Amino acid sequence: MDNRTGHRIVPETAAPRGDRLAERHAAARYGNRPTMKDVAARAGVGLKTVSRVVNGEPGVTADTERRVQEAIEALGFRRNDSARVLRKGRTASIGLVLEDLADPFYGPLSRAVEEVARAHGALLINGSSAEDPDREQELVLALCARRVDGLVVIPAGDDHRYLEPELRAGVATVFVDRPAGQIDADVVLSDNFGGARDGVAHLIAHGHRRIGFIGDMPRIHTAAERLRGYRTAMADAGIPVTDSWTSLGVTDPQRVRRAAEEMLSGAEPVTAIFAGNNRVTVTVVRVLAERSRPVALVGFDDFELADLLQPGVTVVAQDAAQLGRTAAERLFSQLDGTLLTPERTELPTRLITRGSGELPPAD
C-alpha cells in the first residue's frame, strides 16, 4: 500500500460485547449512569452512608462499607463531580489562558502550571487567545461561568475591567508574562526591560553602533518593554537611533524577513540585530544564513538547538517554567487566603553567549 496517498481507514474488530458507539451515546443521553441513590438502593442503606463510603468519611461499620463497595463495583458507579462541585462551591479546577498552545514558549509554562495544580488536586482547563483580546475575554468569561477557582492569564488585551465583577466574586487571578490592564491584580513578569537593555549593551560592548531591533506589536507589553530596553542601552552609550533601525509588528516570517532585509541593505546597514522574541529570532537566523556578510544577533528567549547553529545564537533567556510555577503558586496562595494584596513579581533574565552576539561589526 502506498501510504502517501491518504488516510487508511479500517474497521476495528468488534469487541465481544459488540456495542456500537451510537448506542452508547444514545444511552448516555437518557442518563443511564448509576447514582448514589442507585448504590444506596442496591446496598440497602441510606444515601448518606454511600456518600460516607465514597468520600472515605469515618463512622461506617466494616460490614456496611463492604456492602456499599460491592454495590459500587456491581453498578460501575463513579461519583459525579459536577454535582459535588455545585454543592461544595469549589470546582478544584483552574483556567489557563495563553496566546497559543502550539508556541514552544508556552509548553514548559503550561506544564509547570499543571504540576502545581496537580499538587493542589486541581485540574487545568486551558485555551488559546490567539492574541485576540475579544477571544481572550470570551475564554476568560467562559471559564468564570464554569466557576473555575482561579485563572492564570497571559493577557492579549490591555483592558481587563471586564474581570472586575469576577474578582469581586472571588475568582483568584494571576496575570503572567504581561501585566493586567486597568485593574489591580497579581502579576508575574520577566525583566523584559533589563534583559533587552543588557542584550543590546552586549552588542555595543562588542563594537556595534548600528544595531537593529525587530519586535512584536507595540501594544504588547513585553514588546514595548524590550524596545524600551533597546532605546535605553543605545542612549546610555550615546548612540542616536535612526528610525529605520527599529521595526515592530506581527511576528510572522514574511514581515520579519522584510524588516531584516531592509535594515541590512541601504547606505548605512545595521551590523547587528536584536530580535524581540523567539519567533523573530528564528526568522532572522534564516535570513542571516542566506547572506555572506556576518551580522551579529542576540535574541530574546532561548530556544532548543540554539547552541548547535553556526554560529551558536546568543540569547537573553527567560525561565518559562519558573514563570508558570510562580504564577500558579501565587494563585493557590490567593485561594488559601495567604496572599493578602496584589503584587508584581519580576523574574530575572539571563544572557547566554554562544557566538552570534560576539561577532564584531563587519565594517
Add this chain to the structure above:
Amino acid sequence: MDNRTGHRIVPETAAPRGDRLAERHAAARYGNRPTMKDVAARAGVGLKTVSRVVNGEPGVTADTERRVQEAIEALGFRRNDSARVLRKGRTASIGLVLEDLADPFYGPLSRAVEEVARAHGALLINGSSAEDPDREQELVLALCARRVDGLVVIPAGDDHRYLEPELRAGVATVFVDRPAGQIDADVVLSDNFGGARDGVAHLIAHGHRRIGFIGDMPRIHTAAERLRGYRTAMADAGIPVTDSWTSLGVTDPQRVRRAAEEMLSGAEPVTAIFAGNNRVTVTVVRVLAERSRPVALVGFDDFELADLLQPGVTVVAQDAAQLGRTAAERLFSQLDGTLLTPERTELPTRLITRGSGELPPAD
C-alpha cells in the same frame, strides 16, 4: 538593581475600591454570587423568565427582557454553568490526556484539538500523564468524574479496560498516536511502521549497511512499530542486524548519548543512525556535532530549525496538528451519533531530505 540576584517583589498601588484578595475569597466561600433567583427578585419576575432571557429563548416581551437585563447588569450576574451542566447532562467540555504538555510535539496537536473543540462550543481540560500508566488512569478517571463529554487520549499504558464502564456510560473516546490496549476504541495513528521502514531504506539506498536504531521504551507502541520498520527495511535489503545496533529505552539525553557513543565506537561502528523520535534526534545531533567522522542521520518527527543545522537533518515527518484535528473531529462525530463503530485511522508520514540522511558511509 541587579536583576540576576533574585525576584523583585513590589506591592501594586491599591485600586480605588481597595479590596484585599483575602476578603474577596472569604466572600466567595460564603457564596456571594448573585443567582437567577436574585435576578428574578430584583426584576420582579419569575425564575423561568430570567432563564429565558439568559438563554435567549423566545416568548419574553421587550419590556420584561429589559427589566431582566437591567437586574443582570446591576448585580453582575453570570450564569453558573456547573449548575446548568448538572441538569443538562452535557458538560460541553472534552479532556485531552497526553504525555507532556512541554514536549514540542504535543503543542500543535493540543492546539488543533482545541480549535475543533472551540468550533463545537466545548472547552478543553488537559493533563500530562508523564508516560506513567497509573497517572494516565488517574487523570482519565478524574476527567470522567467531571463528566467530560469526550476524551482524546495519548495513552501511556497498554491496558485500558478500566475505561469500559465509562465507554458503556457514553463517554466518547478517541486514542491518538498510540492504540488503546485491550479495548475496542476509535484510534488515530501515524504510519510509524511505514515511515521508519522508508527512512531506513533511504539510508540503505545511500550505501549504508551498518545502521543503528535508537528508540523509546519498547512498551510504547510507536517505538515498537518504528523498530519493526527498521528491522523490515534491513531484512528487505538482506542485511543481518547485530544486537548492538539497536537500543531502546528512556529518551533522556544521558541514555541516548551513551547508546549513540557505543554504536559509534568498537570494531564495527555504525555509519548511520535512525533516531526513533524528536527527543532522540536532538541528542544524537549533539553527539554527532562533537565528532569529526561524518555519520548519516535520519530522525522520526520533524523539528524546528532542522533545516538550519549543518548538515540539515533529514526526517520522517508526521503531521501532529493533523493527528489532533482528525482525532477531535472523530470525537465529535461520536457525540453527534454520526460515527457508528470504532475505526483505526492511519495518517501518512513524509520523508524530508535535508542532507544528514544523504551522507555516504564514512568507510
Add this chain to the structure above:
DNA sequence: CTGAAAGCGCTTACAG
C-alpha cells in the same frame, strides 16, 4: 407571555 414545582446528583446540617 409567564411562572410554580420538580429534579439533575451530590453535600450539609441535623436528628435519631
Add this chain to the structure above:
DNA sequence: CTGAAAGCGCTTACAG
C-alpha cells in the same frame, strides 16, 4: 453508626 430532609443553581415539563 445511620439516614431523612433541605439545598447548591440551574433546566425541564407543565399549567395557566
